[in-house]
Amino acid sequence: MNKILVLLATLATGNVLADDATxxxxxxxxxxxxxxxxxxDAGKAMWTRExxxxxxxxxxxxxxxxxxxxxxxxxxTGKAIKPLAxxxxxxxxxxxxxxxxxxxxxxKWTLGRACTPQEKGxxxxxxxxx
Amino acid sequence: xxxxxxxIAVLSLAGASALFTAAAFGDDEHEGREHxxxxxxxxxxxxxxxxxxNEQYRAECGSCHMAxxxxxxxxxxxxxxxxxxxxxxxxxxxxxxxxxxxxxKYLVExxxxxxxxxxxxxxxxxxxxxxxPLRISETPYFQAKHxxxxxxxxxxxxxxxxxxxxxxxxxxxxxxxxNEHNVxxxxxxxxxx
Numbered sequence: 675m676n677k678i679l680v681l682l683a684t685l686a687t688g689n690v691l692a693d694d695a696t697x698x699x700x701x702x703x704x705x706x707x708x709x710x711x712x713x714x715d716a717g718k719a720m721w722t723r724e725x726x727x728x729x730x731x732x733x734x735x736x737x738x739x740x741x742x743x744x745x746x747x748x749x750x751t752g753k754a755i756k757p758l759a760x761x762x763x764x765x766x767x768x769x770x771x772x773x774x775x776x777x778x779x780x781x782k783w784t785l786g787r788a789c790t791p792q793e794k795g796x797x798x799x800x801x802x803x804x
Numbered sequence: 805x806x807x808x809x810x811x812i813a814v815l816s817l818a819g820a821s822a823l824f825t826a827a828a829f830g831d832d833e834h835e836g837r838e839h840x841x842x843x844x845x846x847x848x849x850x851x852x853x854x855x856x857x858n859e860q861y862r863a864e865c866g867s868c869h870m871a872x873x874x875x876x877x878x879x880x881x882x883x884x885x886x887x888x889x890x891x892x893x894x895x896x897x898x899x900x901x902x903x904x905x906x907x908x909k910y911l912v913e914x915x916x917x918x919x920x921x922x923x924x925x926x927x928x929x930x931x932x933x934x935x936x937p938l939r940i941s942e943t944p945y946f947q948a949k950h951x952x953x954x955x956x957x958x959x960x961x962x963x964x965x966x967x968x969x970x971x972x973x974x975x976x977x978x979x980x981x982x983n984e985h986n987v988x989x990x991x992x993x994x995x996x997x
Contacts, residue, residue, distance in 0.1 A: 728894065748869070751965075775898075775900075779895075782898075783896045
């Protein structure tokens with residue numbers, strides 16, 4: 675019960691703009707995997723952190739830029755990526771499976787490994803706040 | 805003054821001859837082949853490649869690159885491609901098993917060796933029976949069609965970057981139309997005929 679309160683408090687102060695139900699459901703999933711609280715600030719810091727992978731320095735910002743309200747560009751194909759910020763793109767964070775699919779793919783490309791539930795929770799809090 | 809006019813005249817001639825040379829290169833065997841197929845087939849649509857009809861495929865595969873019409877590769881290529889999405893040309897493109905199965909079925913059933921399209925048939929004929937290229941740009945048909953295009957127009961062209969970006973130059977690629985007459989290379993509009 676305390677954990678849920680902590681989580682809800684975090685979400686409430688995180689200025690959540692995205693589809694609340696989807697974001698809350700995802701955060702509850704991460705909570706069941708041991709996440710006690712999430713931080714949009716930690717997500718933001720991690721967003722631009724560079725990882726050496728496949729001979730390149732990669733970060734989330736490599737494709738998505740460091741401004742989530744802006745569109746990005748796929749690193750190898752150059753295809754435009756729509757903004758991630760729910761405040762300018764209301765299709766974002768509306769489907770759980772979609773969010774998990776991109777975490778799965780992009781964490782492996784960027785970090786060279788899967789993201790932990792804590793990292794996903796932090797990223798999600800950051801994206802949802804934008 | 806006269807000398808200057810003469811220089812301008814010579815330069816103009818040089819420019820004109822360069823243009824003619826470019827035109828001559830443009831009017832090569834490829835053009836001939838396009839015309840062999842006649843205006844009717846182009847108009848009727850059979851000249852092209854069947855456009856993408858599966859919205860799930862378009863959504864899943866089209867988020868990172870153009871959703872390539874399945875008729876651009878034979879079934880054996882799509883089969884191999886769909887078993888290796890964890891390393892998809894260096895990118896992780898994993899999907900859940902159900903989605904993979906659905907998309908594989910669509911790709912295989914509409915592959916170049918399964919559909920009635922002249923261009924698809926030509927692509928298939930160009931590939932050796934024991935080969936299953938994973939990139940459309942690796943097929944001999946594709947390479948023959950693009951062999952005269954210099955790097956500055958594609959790879960070194962920031963608006964194109966890669967032959968994977970069909971739609972950057974093939975203005976009607978999304979409709980399955982790869983006709984040479986609808987090609988506009990960004991930054992080279994005037995040089996292309």
